[in-house]
Amino acid sequence: MSPTAAPAPPLAPEIADPRLYLDGIPHERFAQIRAMPGLGWHAYGDNGFWAVTRHADVREVSRNPAVFSSSIGHTNLWDLEADALEARRSLIDTDAPDHTRLRRMVAGAFTPKNIRRWTDTVREITVELLDEFEARGGGDWVELVAAPLPIRVILAMLGVPVADADYLVELSNYLVEGTGDTQSIPPDAFGNTTELRLLPFNSPASHALFEYGEDIRAKRRAEPRDDLVTHLVRAEADGGRISRHEYRHLFHLLVFAGNETTRTAISHGAMALAANRDQWQRVLDDRALVESATEEVIRWATPILHMRRTAASDCELAGTPIAAGDKVVMWYASANRDEAAFADPFRFDAGRADGEHFAFGGGGPHLCLGAFLARLEVSVLLEEMAARRLVLEQLGEPVRAASNFVHGVLSVDMAPAAGSSGGPR
Amino acid sequence: MSADSVRMAVDSQRCIGGGQCEMLEPEVFLVDDDEAVSSVIGSGVLPRARADVVVHRCPGAAVSIVGPES
Ligand code: HEM
Ligand code: SF4
Numbered sequence: 001m002s003p004t005a006a007p008a009p010p011l012a013p014e015i016a017d018p019r020l021y022l023d024g025i026p027h028e029r030f031a032q033i034r035a036m037p038g039l040g041w042h043a044y045g046d047n048g049f050w051a052v053t054r055h056a057d058v059r060e061v062s063r064n065p066a067v068f069s070s071s072i073g074h075t076n077l078w079d080l081e082a083d084a085l086e087a088r089r090s091l092i093d094t095d096a097p098d099h100t101r102l103r104r105m106v107a108g109a110f111t112p113k114n115i116r117r118w119t120d121t122v123r124e125i126t127v128e129l130l131d132e133f134e135a136r137g138g139g140d141w142v143e144l145v146a147a148p149l150p151i152r153v154i155l156a157m158l159g160v161p162v163a164d165a166d167y168l169v170e171l172s173n174y175l176v177e178g179t180g181d182t183q184s185i186p187p188d189a190f191g192n193t194t195e196l197r198l199l200p201f202n203s204p205a206s207h208a209l210f211e212y213g214e215d216i217r218a219k220r221r222a223e224p225r226d227d228l229v230t231h232l233v234r235a236e237a238d239g240g241r242i243s244r245h246e247y248r249h250l251f252h253l254l255v256f257a258g259n260e261t262t263r264t265a266i267s268h269g270a271m272a273l274a275a276n277r278d279q280w281q282r283v284l285d286d287r288a289l290v291e292s293a294t295e296e297v298i299r300w301a302t303p304i305l306h307m308r309r310t311a312a313s314d315c316e317l318a319g320t321p322i323a324a325g326d327k328v329v330m331w332y333a334s335a336n337r338d339e340a341a342f343a344d345p346f347r348f349d350a351g352r353a354d355g356e357h358f359a360f361g362g363g364g365p366h367l368c369l370g371a372f373l374a375r376l377e378v379s380v381l382l383e384e385m386a387a388r389r390l391v392l393e394q395l396g397e398p399v400r401a402a403s404n405f406v407h408g409v410l411s412v413d414m415a416p417a418a419g420s421s422g423g424p425r
Numbered sequence: 426m427s428a429d430s431v432r433m434a435v436d437s438q439r440c441i442g443g444g445q446c447e448m449l450e451p452e453v454f455l456v457d458d459d460e461a462v463s464s465v466i467g468s469g470v471l472p473r474a475r476a477d478v479v480v481h482r483c484p485g486a487a488v489s490i491v492g493p494e495s
Binding site: 097103361367 | 438442459
């Protein structure tokens with residue numbers, strides 16, 4: 001930790017313990033940190049991190065990648081040994097120029113214009129899942145709707161058989177466990193022989209996902225198609241614009257990042273709509289609100305709670321001196337409830353028009369690649385729920401992930417409300 | 426345009442090709458899908474307030490205002 005000579009910085013309350021998140025985000029603690037002058041210092045492991053919790057400060061960190069680096073340290077708050085960091089490095093843990101090169105490898109597929117082309121696919125999948133949900137009279141929303149929707153969409157984009165969706169959802173679930181304290185599978189699961197600390201999320205499921213990516217790569221090399229994997233395979237063949245390591249990690253990232261996050265948004269979104277029926281009624285009465293409701297669902301959910309940067313040089317943020325090498329952790333979970341950016345931030349408002357939320361990151365070069373895809377999925381879901389006038393009723397408490405990184409919901413029972421489409425009359 | 430219009434530019438080294446600019450101002454920005462890089466098209470001119478929005482939203486800090494309209 002840096003400030004040895006300087007007076008001790010104000011200490012932030014505990015926010016890193018994954019168990020705190022079993023009952024939801026510890027919002028009061030974040031509010032305390034937002035109210036502190038400057039940044040709060042948080043002890044963690046054998047050094048600690050600066051807790052960046054205000055909306056404006058998160059933006060500042062995101063938009064200054066030359067100072068707040070993604071490649072020097074890990075982008076999660078826990079530390080990695082140097083060899084593990086290298087072995088696990090993906091797009092997310094790079095800075096320009098590597099970042100720009102890798103990002104452009106896939107960016108074209110995710111522009112608003114090109115994402116819009118997937119609208120019909122997203123709609124077909126959504127209708128099928130909602131039909132099934134209604135036919136069963138409800139059930140676990142995560143299993144029936146929130147998990148399968150994004151995975152089927154990203155698999156369609158990658159060009160991966162839909163029959164493998166369940167397997168990839170299962171792998172993602174194990175990866176999420178790796179962000180918490182528990183792993184329910186043994187180190188040699190899926191035939192893994194790699195040391196766990198060298199695998200993303202310390203999880204043998206990462207090995208399985210890499211293998212899966214290699215398998216598809218081999219198939220597309222032999223028989224090219226019009227899909228994202230073929231595109232990446234071409235880039236690899238084409239003078240090594242992307243290395244084998246980069247391909248493996250990009251594939252892993254596309255599957256995991258595109259799936260766990262959107263699932264979380266859809267799960268929290270359903271809970272918010274069930275708990276705030278007046279807000280859902282507004283959308284039913286005026287479909288023009290789908291766009292703002294989509295953003296509000298994503299702000300409300302904030303599926304990724306934090307991302308970390310590491311100071312590349314001595315600098316200052318919010319009046320707090322930061323030393324080169326210090327960890328700087330942006331808490332999106334807090335920025336998205338910042339009173340300075342949102343009027344009445346703890347209110348779910350389907351027509352909200354005030355702030356720019358940071359669920360996709362604070363607006364720097366790592367801004368979520370899949371943001372427009374996730375928006376499309378959430379908005380088509382809301383449209384289709386509205387079209388059939390489906391009103392949700394939440395049955396019981398959700399089972400949450402014990403994680404300080406993802407705002408995960410493992411399961412939550414929902415049913416069509418009485419009188420609503422698919423519900424008891 | 427008006428007295429308050431400005432000329433836009435894109436730094437292709439910094440651009441990450443996500444297309445926020447094109448979504449906001451399709452008359453002025455075009456992203457090449459293969460290269461995933463944006464460039465200025467047409468008159469390249471925007472009213473000041475709209476120009477500021479694009480600069481604010483560009484995640485690569487690649488969009489800039491290079492001067493007044495003419
Ligand atoms: C609601 C859903 C989603 C949320 C909340 C979300 C959130 C995030 C966040 C917070 C980041 C880091 C931003 C930063 O460091 O500035 C990120 C990066 C990323 N996301 Fe998403 N994401 C979502 C959906 C998706 C989808 C559907 C994909 C599909 C491929 C995706 C792919 C990625 C990738 C590849 C990155 C790394 C980008 C980079 O480092 O340049 N995400 N996402
Ligand atoms: S918004 Fe910025 S980074 Fe994105 S495509 Fe346009 S110029 Fe490039």
